[in-house]
Amino acid sequence: MNFQLTEERQMLQDSLRRFLSDRYSVALHNDTLSSPLGYSATIWQQLAELGMIGALLAPEVGGYGGAGFDISTVFEELGRAGVVEPVLDCAVLCGSLLAGLDGAPTAREQKLLDQLIAGEQQLAFAHGEPSSRYERCWVETRAVAEGDEVVLTGRKSVVINAEAADQLIVSARETGAAGDRDGLSLFLIDPAIAGVRLRGSALMAGGRAAEVDLDGVRLSQSTRLGTAGQAANRIETALARAEVALAAETLGAMETATRLTMDYLTTRQQFGRLIGSFQALQHRVAEMLIEVEQARSAVINAAGHLEDLPHMRDRHIAAARNLVGRTGRRIAEESIQLHGGIAMTAEYELAHIVKRIILAEHRFGDADTQLERFIDLSAA
Amino acid sequence: MDLNYSTEELAFREQVREFLKTQLPKDLSESVRIGRTLSKDDHDRWHRILHGRGWLAPTWPDTYGGCGWNAVQRHIFEEECCRAHAPRVVPFGLTMLAPVLQKFGSDVQRNHFLPKILSGEHWWCQGYSEPGAGSDLASLRTRAVRDGDHYVVNGQKTWTTLGQYANWIFCLVRTDPNAKQQEGISFLLIDMDTPGIEVRPIILLDGTHEVNEVWFTDVHVPAENLVGEENKGWTYAKYLLTHERTNIAGVGFSQAGLEAVKRLARQQMHRGRPLIENPHFAARLAQVEIDLMAMATTNLRIIAAAAEGHAPGIESSMLKVKGTEIRQEINDLARRAAGAYALPFASEAVIGDNSALAPPEGTEAVAAQYFNNRKLSIFGGSNEIQKNIIAKAALGGRA
Ligand SMILES: Cc1cc2nc3c(=O)[nH]c(=O)nc-3n(C[C@H](O)[C@H](O)[C@H](O)COP(=O)(O)OP(=O)(O)OC[C@H]3O[C@@H](n4cnc5c(N)ncnc54)[C@H](O)[C@@H]3O)c2cc1C
Ligand SMILES: Cc1cc2nc3c(=O)[nH]c(=O)nc-3n(C[C@H](O)[C@H](O)[C@H](O)COP(=O)(O)OP(=O)(O)OC[C@H]3O[C@@H](n4cnc5c(N)ncnc54)[C@H](O)[C@@H]3O)c2cc1C
Numbered sequence: 001m002n003f004q005l006t007e008e009r010q011m012l013q014d015s016l017r018r019f020l021s022d023r024y025s026v027a028l029h030n031d032t033l034s035s036p037l038g039y040s041a042t043i044w045q046q047l048a049e050l051g052m053i054g055a056l057l058a059p060e061v062g063g064y065g066g067a068g069f070d071i072s073t074v075f076e077e078l079g080r081a082g083v084v085e086p087v088l089d090c091a092v093l094c095g096s097l098l099a100g101l102d103g104a105p106t107a108r109e110q111k112l113l114d115q116l117i118a119g120e121q122q123l124a125f126a127h128g129e130p131s132s133r134y135e136r137c138w139v140e141t142r143a144v145a146e147g148d149e150v151v152l153t154g155r156k157s158v159v160i161n162a163e164a165a166d167q168l169i170v171s172a173r174e175t176g177a178a179g180d181r182d183g184l185s186l187f188l189i190d191p192a193i194a195g196v197r198l199r200g201s202a203l204m205a206g207g208r209a210a211e212v213d214l215d216g217v218r219l220s221q222s223t224r225l226g227t228a229g230q231a232a233n234r235i236e237t238a239l240a241r242a243e244v245a246l247a248a249e250t251l252g253a254m255e256t257a258t259r260l261t262m263d264y265l266t267t268r269q270q271f272g273r274l275i276g277s278f279q280a281l282q283h284r285v286a287e288m289l290i291e292v293e294q295a296r297s298a299v300i301n302a303a304g305h306l307e308d309l310p311h312m313r314d315r316h317i318a319a320a321r322n323l324v325g326r327t328g329r330r331i332a333e334e335s336i337q338l339h340g341g342i343a344m345t346a347e348y349e350l351a352h353i354v355k356r357i358i359l360a361e362h363r364f365g366d367a368d369t370q371l372e373r374f375i376d377l378s379a380a
Numbered sequence: 381m382d383l384n385y386s387t388e389e390l391a392f393r394e395q396v397r398e399f400l401k402t403q404l405p406k407d408l409s410e411s412v413r414i415g416r417t418l419s420k421d422d423h424d425r426w427h428r429i430l431h432g433r434g435w436l437a438p439t440w441p442d443t444y445g446g447c448g449w450n451a452v453q454r455h456i457f458e459e460e461c462c463r464a465h466a467p468r469v470v471p472f473g474l475t476m477l478a479p480v481l482q483k484f485g486s487d488v489q490r491n492h493f494l495p496k497i498l499s500g501e502h503w504w505c506q507g508y509s510e511p512g513a514g515s516d517l518a519s520l521r522t523r524a525v526r527d528g529d530h531y532v533v534n535g536q537k538t539w540t541t542l543g544q545y546a547n548w549i550f551c552l553v554r555t556d557p558n559a560k561q562q563e564g565i566s567f568l569l570i571d572m573d574t575p576g577i578e579v580r581p582i583i584l585l586d587g588t589h590e591v592n593e594v595w596f597t598d599v600h601v602p603a604e605n606l607v608g609e610e611n612k613g614w615t616y617a618k619y620l621l622t623h624e625r626t627n628i629a630g631v632g633f634s635q636a637g638l639e640a641v642k643r644l645a646r647q648q649m650h651r652g653r654p655l656i657e658n659p660h661f662a663a664r665l666a667q668v669e670i671d672l673m674a675m676a677t678t679n680l681r682i683i684a685a686a687a688e689g690h691a692p693g694i695e696s697s698m699l700k701v702k703g704t705e706i707r708q709e710i711n712d713l714a715r716r717a718a719g720a721y722a723l724p725f726a727s728e729a730v731i732g733d734n735s736a737l738a739p740p741e742g743t744e745a746v747a748a749q750y751f752n753n754r755k756l757s758i759f760g761g762s763n764e765i766q767k768n769i770i771a772k773a774a775l776g777g778r779a
Contacts (some may be wrong), residue, residue: 029595129741131649132726133719138651158720178652204586204723204747208725270516280764329712336754339763340514341591342541344584344755351585359747362715 003300009073010057010318012065016074019050020081026349029206032084037164038147038208039085048119054089056245061099061113068306069101071241071298072248079252082207082352086124091116094123096238097169099228109225112167112188124211125166127155127235130178134365136239137181137232143216150224152187152195152217153224163200164209165191170214172228181232186225191219205355236310243317243364244302247324251292251299251361254328254351258288259336260350264339281338291327298323309328311377318365325367332357383677385452393456401466404431409465413640415745417588418467420545423492425560426467427500439475443496451683453534462632463639470542470591473497473504477550480567480620484608487740493569507537507551507594508617509569510636515765517552518561518614521741524553524568524774526603526610531568533599543579543592547572551579556574556611569605576600586748621761628696628760629679629703634672637710641665644717644742655717657711668709675702695774697766704756704763711750718743722750 005013023043031264034039047053055070057063065071073091079086095116098109105113115121131136142156152172158186160167168189191198197218200210226234262285265276273314305313332354336343341352361367385393421747430436439452440446449457456651469475481490496502513520533553538554543549549570572579576599582591608616632662645656645665655661664756682695715722719742 035644098763128720131652133648133650133655135651160723201576203723205723206724269512269516271514272519278764333708333754337757337763340758341509342751344758346583346585346587350748355585355751357748358715359723362718362720365718367718368658368664368716374661 001285004079005069005073008065009069012051012070013073013077014316016052016077017080019046020077020083024081024083026347026352028095029082029084030347033202038206040200044085045081045119047085047087048117053087053095054117055120056087056091057095057099057113057117061105061110062117063099067101069243070302071245071306072303075245075248076252076255077250077298079254079356081257081258082206082253082256082356086122086164086207088245088249089161089281090121090123090124090142090165092242093125093238095126096224096241096332097234100234100237101148102230121160121165122169124159124161124237126159126168126170128157128159128160130155130157132157132350134369135179135183136236138178139171139173139184141170142177143170143174143185144220144354145174146218148221149217150187151347152189152214152219154214156212156214157380158294159212160203160211162191162198162208163208167191167227168196168212170212171231171235174216182230184231184235185210186231186234187219187223188225189217189223193219203359203360206352211224221308233310236314240306240310240313240317243268243321244299244306246360246363247295247299247302247317247320250324250328250357253357253360254295254324254331255352256294256297256353257290257357258285260346260353261285261288261335261338264342268340275338280368284334288331291330295324295327299352311380315377317375318370320367322367322370322374325370328357328361329367385456387454389456392453393460396457396460397464399433399461400466403433404464404466405429405755412465412467414742416750418592422726423467423545424471424595425499427469431498431500436469436477436484440478441482444478444490445498451687453457455680455683457680458627459632459635461526462636465636465751467582468692470503472506472541472546472550473502475547476506476620477504478548480607480616483619484616486533486604488604489569489607490615502548503542503546505540505543505546505549505594507540507549510536511538515762517617518565520552520554520565522551522553523557524566525554525603526555529601529603531601531603531606533568533570533596533601535596537594537596538591539582540579540592541590541697542595543572543594544581544589549594550607552617553611554612559611564611565614567607567608567611568601570596570601572597574599574601584752586751588748588752622696629675629699630737630756631672631676631703631705634703634707634710635676637707637714638665638669638672640742641710641714641717643758644714644746647740648717648719665713667699668706671702671709672706675699675706678702694770697761697769700760700766701757701770703761707756708753709747711753714746715750718746722747 013287031107052074054067055074085345096214097104098113112121129140144151165350167190170189171184171186173183174185195215197213200208202208211227265281266274266276298320305316335350345351385617408426411418435447438449442448474497475662478494481493510520510522524531549572550750551568551570552565553568554564555566576597578594580593581589582593584590589595646654648655650658680700682692686692722742
């Protein structure tokens, strides 16, 4: 057994932590939250220069990491600082989709990957739909072949980073019914082409998303990524990687929330004493610390099993996401409560962190959904 | 035991329903239903409608223009208002200050202020909390120094709810810095237009402007605006708090919230079926409903006891704790039901139109409300303070 980070990952963690604690201030957050882009292009570029995007992708596609622990290391730091830049959507989701194609990426795909790693491309994965909820293969958007072309019709909901994206990776169904694994394909499309309509809005915890309407969008067959109808595996792998990232990000944010709360309890005075001297609050801090350690172990389990066979991988990921979902909610709510009114103010760092924690649960499946998934995978 | 309402009570409920059906403006109830932030004008409109019907002041004795309702009628009225998505009546003047003036104010104060509360000419806010005085309210430091026929006030209040709309503020101020904490405090009524007062917004984590800081620099307040005796303000403040904690259970809000979650969960689809049929979601929904049913009865038991003249003691603290837990759990279920649609920033929806995004109906403000309602267990005496009160009452004499 060895729970130490490798030397490379330790260096990655150190440099990322240093960079973010120097540069990623609360003021920066508040400025970017309401900006048209929803994040800072400067920070994005600097993160790429630090090699942070490359760390999330395998050497075969031009990165220098890409394993579960690379992802968890990076995202724990991003979560700790409350980073809103679309690393998850752009690098993990879209990067994994491009890198995980049947065989080696084509020259065009590899070029996209290179640009992604250099921070020169923005991508978004348009997959969720109004009635898909958190089902991975629930795709109603249709792709109908017409000669050399494919025609896409449907609606994708809450597509994060869609407006900033140079290219969208869109899932669509060529055959079968909504929940089927067979029949799914991925298409790389330019959001500016005819028939694509984006309706954007800011996200509560930072960044932006859009509803993407696809109204008879005509594409060349060559925009399809990989084999027709066979994208389910790739989608599931990309989502698994994103879920590890998200769980680690939430863990980092939970650590920050807990640290801020402990700092507060040891400075805030009421009734002539530090509120941290009230045992009613001490026990709750103790419980928070226990929960954070549990969450850390769950994230380690998930990251360590990311390269396993899908069944084993997904069982650990569902477990981690359920546990992090539950404990994250608890940490967020307890942090607010133990701070009192000040925690409710937009300007205080905690407000942003708790929003990251709570709203992370709304991606790829909340704690209840993950519980069902875990039960299904355990029964199988 | 009889769990049924009497014929008179049922008739009263019908009367209230009819009034709400005909008099509550549709746009107002729609705003309340989707959780949009109400404007000053929205509040004022509803205030005037209720005043016109004579139903504005359920807790006032009829000598002052109150409704003369008993506890059960008040409860029915609140329940129906919540069900119809009526705006919450801003409580500061009507249910907090008024009882204090009625009991401790001078005749001049009563005759001057009470009618203006009813007419809506005065919009009051509550200046209790300070940056250093939250749960420990008695440590407040805003100073009021007597200078001839005036008090000169200096200091800072915070968390002043809707202070941006108010033209009057009732404040706790320190008039004797040498007395023991609780004994040097006075209760002062201050016109917000007086020079030296500055109101600064505090933006909450859901993006709303609901609370403020209020700064006082050499503010001259006529001495006749002192309520009761100098240095006896703590007594009045505590009396006010017992009124602040009426309807603390929020049964009506929870019932309306639960209905909204159910509506949402019927629309949201999961594996091709409505989410409400999902066993895990359904189980959580059922559990909170079971809790709410029991709390509604706890609430009625306390109301019935109050109607017979028993002053609620720790029961109101119990209702505060349980009532806020239930409401917060319902808010949690609502945001869960929305799935990914909880992610967009709702400020556009909360403030006005959000058609750009066209989120499914009912999901617009669920995350914002979830975050905003974390306040329920913090203000009005935090849940920890309520538990201290309960435990002290139960064990105090013995432990
Ligand atoms: C099945 C069993 C086997 C045991 N075997 C052994 C054995 O082999 N050898 C041995 O020496 N002892 C043994 N013990 C004794 C055990 O260590 C004690 O029961 C334990 O230390 C608690 O002490 P107590 O029962 O007197 O409870 P108390 O100390 O009286 O505590 C009562 C309650 O008050 C709480 N409490 C006490 N102090 C505080 C505080 N400062 N802050 C907050 N809460 C507090 C406790 O947590 C507990 O909830 C055994 C006990 C059991 C039940
Ligand atoms: C949205 C909102 C609106 C408000 N509106 C108004 C208003 O209109 N007018 C007004 O005057 N005030 C208002 N308040 C202030 C509110 O009453 C205070 O926030 C509340 O009293 C708690 O004080 P605090 O925020 O300073 O927290 P603190 O008192 O600092 O408490 C921090 C934490 O310590 C805990 N704690 C403190 N003392 C103890 C103890 N002895 N034992 C155990 N735990 C303890 C608390 O429960 C809390 O968890 C509002 C607050 C909010 C958030």
